[in-house]
Amino acid sequence: EAGVTQFPSHSVIEKGQTVTLRCDPISGHDNLYWYRRVMGKEIKFLLHFVKESKQDESGMPNNRFLAERTGGTYSTLKVQPAELEDSGVYFCASSPLGYNEQFFGPGTRLTVL
Amino acid sequence: AQSVTQLDSQVPVFEEAPVELRCNYSSSVSVYLFWYVQYPNQGLQLLLKYLSGSTLVKGINGFEAEFNKSQTSFHLRKPSVHISDTAEYFCAVIALSSGSARQLTFGSGTQLTVLP
Numbered sequence: 001e002a003g004v005t006q007f008p009s010h011s012v013i014e015k016g017q018t019v020t021l022r023c024d025p026i027s028g029h030d031n032l033y034w035y036r037r038v039m040g041k042e043i044k045f046l047l048h049f050v051k052e053s054k055q056d057e058s059g060m061p062n063n064r065f066l067a068e069r070t071g072g073t074y075s076t077l078k079v080q081p082a083e084l085e086d087s088g089v090y091f092c093a094s095s096p097l098g099y100n101e102q103f104f105g106p107g108t109r110l111t112v113l
Numbered sequence: 114a115q116s117v118t119q120l121d122s123q124v125p126v127f128e129e130a131p132v133e134l135r136c137n138y139s140s141s142v143s144v145y146l147f148w149y150v151q152y153p154n155q156g157l158q159l160l161l162k163y164l165s166g167s168t169l170v171k172g173i174n175g176f177e178a179e180f181n182k183s184q185t186s187f188h189l190r191k192p193s194v195h196i197s198d199t200a201e202y203f204c205a206v207i208a209l210s211s212g213s214a215r216q217l218t219f220g221s222g223t224q225l226t227v228l229p
Contacts, residue, residue, distance in 0.1 A: 033216060045216040100145055100164060100207060104157035
């Protein structure tokens with residue numbers, strides 16, 4: 001069974017540009033989470049989808065971040081326009097409904113210059 | 114709100130020595146507790162979890178952790194480490210508050226380096 005996959009693994013962009021990160025959860029997992037780790041600090045929650053609905057987006061830093069999960073399968077996280085402080089590693093995780101363990105992807109390392 | 118404190122950011126230890134990685138948490142509600150490990154260039158992998166029952170939980174790769182409710186701690190231990198245990202370890206909690214929110218709150222991580 002394939003795990004959670006994320007694309008790209010690395011992205012280097014300039015301030016002001018747009019970047020879209022993609023997450024493919026484990027097939028059948030209705031819960032999908034996005035987290036971010038900035039410069040060696042704590043991994044912080046961004047938002048949570050249940051199927052295609054946003055269950056909790058309290059961790060989204062500002063309106064430059066837009067997450068979608070059309071059809072309840074893969075999810076995208078767009079940053080527009082990117083700022084220097086957006087640099088970090090973005091993790092995606094998924095789990096079945098009612099399950100406490102979350103399965104993580106390898107992350108996307110975003111560098112904004 | 115809840116928070117997790119990992120008291121050591123770096124822990125160097127010689128191969129075959131025992132190790133303890135410390136984790137304390139703060140929460141106004143009950144929590145589930147987790148330890149995740151991140152090997153270089155890989156995603157986070159679950160080591161072990163405490164949901165209920167016995168306070169001593171065993172995980173993969175010979176690791177174990179003990180939940181201490183009075184001290185709000187969940188320290189991770191291994192009696193004899195290997196070079197391959199070199200990785201970053203994260204303690205995390207899920208708060209059992211009302212609603213279905215199940216996001217993890219993480220500590221800042223502990224880099225374990227096993228020396229030959």
